[in-house]
Amino acid sequence: MSVWDAIVGQKPTVELLSRIANDPADVAQSWLICGPAGSGRSNMARAFAAALECPNHGCGECATCRHVLANTHPDVTVLATDKVTIGIDAVRGLIETSEQMPATAPWRIIIIEDVDRMLERTTNVLLKEIEEPAEHTIWLLCAPSAQDVLPTIRSRTRVVNLAVPSTKAVAAFLMDTVNPSLPEDRRFTEHVASRAARxxxxxxxxxxxYATNERVMTDRDTLVVGVLNLAKASDAVLLADHLISDANAQAAEEIEGQVARAQADFRRVNGLGEKDRIPPKIRGAYNALGKKEDVKRRTTRRSRDVLDRALNSIASVYRDVAVLQNNAEDAVGLINKENRTAIANLASRLTREAAIGRLESIAVARRRLAGNGNPLLVFEALFCALIAA
Structure with a gap:
């Protein structure tokens, strides 16, 4: 087993970074790892960090590798955020950390996820450290693309671009890595893996x-059918209401699960049973794990992620429409194969310009959501714009 085993569909980049980790004498100390959402850029950064710190260059089995991949290694610091922007104070804290000598490993490694969320003022604070890192420090920055960060950062880093993993590679990962880790009664079939990847x-x-949560897959199917059946304004209003309710329920379920797991881990670490009373000295730390304001904020953020995923699903319908209109099905295939008949019918009723116009309407809805627009109103307007005569 290796730290690279969980990296999907990125063979050229894995070969490059593993070769550098095996002989890091001239390793660049500032990196920008770019790739679209879901390509695994953060996982790539962690794997590279583990390979650089590991005495066996990323064996995946030693304590060093396990701690780096679990975000518990003292010499590897990860900055991730669920906020719109990364704050300047957080970056100043990273800079202070970067100046410290590593405690146990060869390098002090700083990973910043979503560096594109930095405002220019914050980026300027980081700039000098990226340009002239401490001798023992490596910076690994992650962003969707090099164009999403300021040129001053881009020009001072070594850029690595990740590809979008193929459907075949993702399906193989689900079957070979995800499935074996599940209880037998929750394992999925190869057909489910292939469909989830597609x-x-x-x-x-x-x-x-999709592969491990049947409810999420069903919600997606319901959304696609609803979009294909839009015929009047009342359909749009009902579909928007259903989508927002599903998104809120999915988000609440996920965050509640995260809180429950964190509380269970807290009890285990402190030697407490499931029903044991929390001692007063640590009760504050325990209660903070389920703090109402924090849970509400995380749930809201997660619901926006669910809605963003919904926009991708809606866009896939009109992508498939364009594929059929241009006779490209044999070349690139359909995403929503199960709905081919309805999509073909929609393709015959829309002009090419109308199909492109609907994709533009989806992009407008995405910008409105990013601008903190009311989700229900955003999707009511979107679904009304998608109604085909």
Whole structure:
């Protein structure tokens, strides 16, 4: 087993980074790892960090590798955020950390996920450290593309571009890596893995979600059928209401599960049973895990992620329409194969310009959501715009 085993569909990049980790004498100290959502850029950064720190260059089995991949290694710091922007204070803290000598490993490694979320002022604070890192420090920055970060950062890093993993590669990952880790009664078939990979359009995390959560897959199917059956404004209003309710329920279920797991881990670490009373000295730390304001904020953020995924699903319908209109099915295939008849019918009723116009309407809805627009109103407007005469 290797730290690279969980990296899907990125063979050239894995070969490059593993070769550098095996002989890091001239390793660049500032990297920009780019790839679309779901391509695994954060996982790539962690794997590279583990390979650089591991005495066996990424064996995947030693304590060093396990701690790096679990975000518990003292010399590897990860900055991730569920906020719109990365704050300047967080970056200043990273800079202070980067100046410290590593405690146990060869390098002090700093990973910043979604560096594109930095405002220019924050980026300027980081710039000097990226340009002239401490001798013992490596910076691994992650972003959707090099164009999403300021040129001053881009020009001072070594850029690595990840590909969108193929459907075949994602399906193989689901069967070979995800399935064996599940209890037998929750394992999925090869057909489910292939379908999940196809519907996820190369997004590894979403493919895993579809394969392991039947409710999420069913919600997606319901949404696609609803979009294909839009005929009047009342359909649009009802579909929007249903989608928002599903998104809120999915988000609440996921965050509640995360809180429950965190509380269970807290009890285990502190030697407490499931029903044991929390001692007063640690009760505050325990209660903070389920703090109402924090749970509400995380649930809201997660519901926006679910809605963003819904926009991708809606866009896939009109992508398939365009594929049929241009006789390209044999070349690129359909994402929503199960709905081919309805999609073909829609393709015959829309002009090419109208299909493109609907994709533009989806892009407008995405911008409105990103601008903190009311989700229900955003999707009511979108679904009304998608109604085909």
């Amino acid at each position: 519907l996820a359009e190369g997004h590894i995390g979403i493919a895993k979600l």
